[in-house]
Amino acid sequence: xxxxxxxxxxxxxxxxxxxxxxxxxxYNSIMTFLIKEARLLDHRDLKAWGEMLAEDxxxxxxxxxxxxxxxxxxxxxxxxxxxxxxxxMMVRIVRLTTTNNAWSEDPASRVRRFITNVSVWETDEPDExxxxxxxxxxxxxxxxxxxxxxxxxRNDRLRMTKDGFKIVKRSIxxxxxxxxxxxxxxxx
Amino acid sequence: MRLNPRKDFxxxxxxxxxxxxxxxxxVAALNDPDLYELELEQIFAKAWLMIGHETEIPNVGxxxxxxxxEDQVIVSRAADSEVHVSLNVCPHRAMHVCLADSGNAxxxxxxxxxxxxxxxxSFIGAPVEKEQMHGNIKTKEQLGLKKxxxxxxxxxxFATWNHEGPSLDEWLGDMKFYxxxxxxxxxxxxxxxxxxxxxTIDANWKTAGEQSACDGFHTLTLHGSVIDIGAMGGESDxxxxxxxxxxxxxxxxxxxxxxxxxxxxxxxxxxxKGDLTPDERLEAFPPPGITKELLPELKKKMSAEQxxxxxxxxxxxxxxxxxxxxLFIYSPLRDGTLGSALVLHTIMPKGPHQFEWTTYYFxxxxxxxxxxxxxxxxxxxxxxxxxxxxxxxxxxxxxxxxSAKGVIGRTETLKYQAILGENRPADWPDKxxxxxxxxxxxxxxxxxxxxxxxxxxxS
Numbered sequence: 001x002x003x004x005x006x007x008x009x010x011x012x013x014x015x016x017x018x019x020x021x022x023x024x025x026x027y028n029s030i031m032t033f034l035i036k037e038a039r040l041l042d043h044r045d046l047k048a049w050g051e052m053l054a055e056d057x058x059x060x061x062x063x064x065x066x067x068x069x070x071x072x073x074x075x076x077x078x079x080x081x082x083x084x085x086x087x088x089m090m091v092r093i094v095r096l097t098t099t100n101n102a103w104s105e106d107p108a109s110r111v112r113r114f115i116t117n118v119s120v121w122e123t124d125e126p127d128e129x130x131x132x133x134x135x136x137x138x139x140x141x142x143x144x145x146x147x148x149x150x151x152x153x154r155n156d157r158l159r160m161t162k163d164g165f166k167i168v169k170r171s172i173x174x175x176x177x178x179x180x181x182x183x184x185x186x187x188x
Numbered sequence: 189m190r191l192n193p194r195k196d197f198x199x200x201x202x203x204x205x206x207x208x209x210x211x212x213x214x215v216a217a218l219n220d221p222d223l224y225e226l227e228l229e230q231i232f233a234k235a236w237l238m239i240g241h242e243t244e245i246p247n248v249g250x251x252x253x254x255x256x257x258e259d260q261v262i263v264s265r266a267a268d269s270e271v272h273v274s275l276n277v278c279p280h281r282a283m284h285v286c287l288a289d290s291g292n293a294x295x296x297x298x299x300x301x302x303x304x305x306x307x308x309x310s311f312i313g314a315p316v317e318k319e320q321m322h323g324n325i326k327t328k329e330q331l332g333l334k335k336x337x338x339x340x341x342x343x344x345x346f347a348t349w350n351h352e353g354p355s356l357d358e359w360l361g362d363m364k365f366y367x368x369x370x371x372x373x374x375x376x377x378x379x380x381x382x383x384x385x386x387x388t389i390d391a392n393w394k395t396a397g398e399q400s401a402c403d404g405f406h407t408l409t410l411h412g413s414v415i416d417i418g419a420m421g422g423e424s425d426x427x428x429x430x431x432x433x434x435x436x437x438x439x440x441x442x443x444x445x446x447x448x449x450x451x452x453x454x455x456x457x458x459x460x461k462g463d464l465t466p467d468e469r470l471e472a473f474p475p476p477g478i479t480k481e482l483l484p485e486l487k488k489k490m491s492a493e494q495x496x497x498x499x500x501x502x503x504x505x506x507x508x509x510x511x512x513x514x515l516f517i518y519s520p521l522r523d524g525t526l527g528s529a530l531v532l533h534t535i536m537p538k539g540p541h542q543f544e545w546t547t548y549y550f551x552x553x554x555x556x557x558x559x560x561x562x563x564x565x566x567x568x569x570x571x572x573x574x575x576x577x578x579x580x581x582x583x584x585x586x587x588x589x590x591s592a593k594g595v596i597g598r599t600e601t602l603k604y605q606a607i608l609g610e611n612r613p614a615d616w617p618d619k620x621x622x623x624x625x626x627x628x629x630x631x632x633x634x635x636x637x638x639x640x641x642x643x644x645x646x647s
Contacts, residue, residue, distance in 0.1 A: 091417065183387070185583075
């Protein structure tokens with residue numbers, strides 16, 4: 001494969017800058033942001049969620065592979081389930097919110113996004129932070145008794161602006177090689 | 189060994205499931221455990237199945253593990269540099285020999301008792317051979333991994349368990365002429381843009397299989413949102429009449445199918461009305477996936493007849509019987525230019541009510557790297573897991589399967605009665621069945637006839 005553009009667009013663990021401790025003002029403001037983001041998405045307020053995305057957004061969710069344990073850190077491929085920028089994300093939002101024909105989410109899924117294990121690091125930019133969080137997501141639709149579930153680690157880059165934090169980068173690292181849900185018509 | 193061969197039992201059932209006179213298929217076909225078992229034997233163990241592309245395994249020892257029906261196979265490039273496909277089942281005690289889904293290994297050693305195999309599937313040996321671990325009843329030649337028959341076409345890896353059946357050329361028949369325009373049209377050929385997406389859809393595999401055979405009508409409603417946001421042309425208030433890409437040429441042969449969209453339609457959607465000749469248009473507006481730099485290669489590799497089709501109405505979507513879905517479409521790129529998304533899916537059954545939807549993205553190797561990256565993003569945006577087109581399809585197929593669970597629901601039928609009939613334009617090649625006009629059910633019905641033939645075949 002000659003296409004080698006890295007899908008993983010965050011800093012490796014051993015190259016991170018200083019970690020910001022749990023309970024500090026910056027940490028708390030980021031935690032508040034992430035909880036609000038999950039709430040907006042769960043409530044399908046996609047337009048408000050769209051406002052949280054930076055103009056230079058990179059939103060990726062690489063496919064995962066099963067490798068021998070020696071390659072455990074090479075499990076993510078160059079292809080993704082998402083490979084979006086700000087413009088393409090806006091097209092998704094317009095489709096889901098302004099047409100009356102977006103059937104993958106009509107009737108809508110009932111989704112809960114549980115965000116935990118939030119870590120925050122400083123970056124070379126004074127107003128930008130790298131944030132790692134765990135996502136556990138349950139998705140229920142129509143009269144299904146059970147839930148489609150998904151767990152992932154998200155590696156974000158957040159930028160503080162005069163309008164609050166914006167998501168500049170998000171890499172969603174799924175735990176599933178074969179997704180158990182039939183599509184990602186929802187955002188992670 | 190089955191005491192009462194399912195096939196004999198089912199031969200009569202098939203005639204009840206498929207009504208050739210009225211072009212209807214019983215909904216019961218979407219939920220029947222016996223029928224499903226027969227499909228695994230008669231279709232997935234007999235058909236040529238596309239299971240990957242050679243650019244996924246460029247080096248000796250590279251392998252990926254794929255599905256053929258519910259059987260796992262190791263697809264590997266062996267010391268002879270050829271692609272080999274071997275059942276991922278140890279002949280000793282049925283353990284999976286390969287536990288990762290991709291990697292590089294010169295030796296595949298079973299972790300259970302240590303039997304070892306080469307990438308071509310041949311048996312190297314077992315530990316403590318002097319103590320007769322593999323005995324002396326069978327020779328080493330007899331103890332290799334079970335080998336599938338393999339053929340490559342445009343780098344796509346096809347495999348079948350049917351060692352005596354038709355060659356891939358015979359299997360594709362007249363349709364190969366058209367598939368070459370997608371998969372085998374440049375000097376260096378296609379390459380994958382990464383390992384495939386894989387997801388699970390709670391639906392019978394045939395719901396996606398038959399749709400792949402040029403179901404045109406669903407575009408207007410199921411994908412209405414994509415028309416609404418202006419991505420398919422036409423005016424939203426008259427979309428049912430005027431979505432221009434609904435008029436085209438459907439092709440069908442041996443259950444395989446492709447849909448060709450007239451180049452002047454695509455051209456006018458992208459550039460407004462023009463009066464270019466077909467040759468001028470081919471120059472100005474090459475088929476999806478072909479950049480201007482690649483046009484000389486295309487012209488060199490394709491026959492005059494194929495170039496005529498590409499200039500008039502290139503194939504853009506369709507399928508390959510039984511379980512492949514094709515989209516080689518124009519798509520806007522993030523730099524604002526009109527580019528392409530080259531997408532193949534396979535539909536691998538996982539029981540009567542579930543299948544795995546696998547998605548591969550491609551580009552011609554000669555495409556500039558930055559364009560490949562944009563093509564991959566465009567393909568991801570439109571198709572596959574989160575694709576704004578295909579996420580609606582994956583919502584539909586489970587409902588159809590659910591309908592088949594009701595004792596009354598399964599007495600209903602799937603109807604293929606929108607008949608256009610064979611209708612070949614005067615200047616179109618005399619290859620495969622040709623249906624020019626508003627896309628109708630003809631090619632999908634041909635898919636079911638191919639299904640019926642395989643399900644009732646003796647060998």
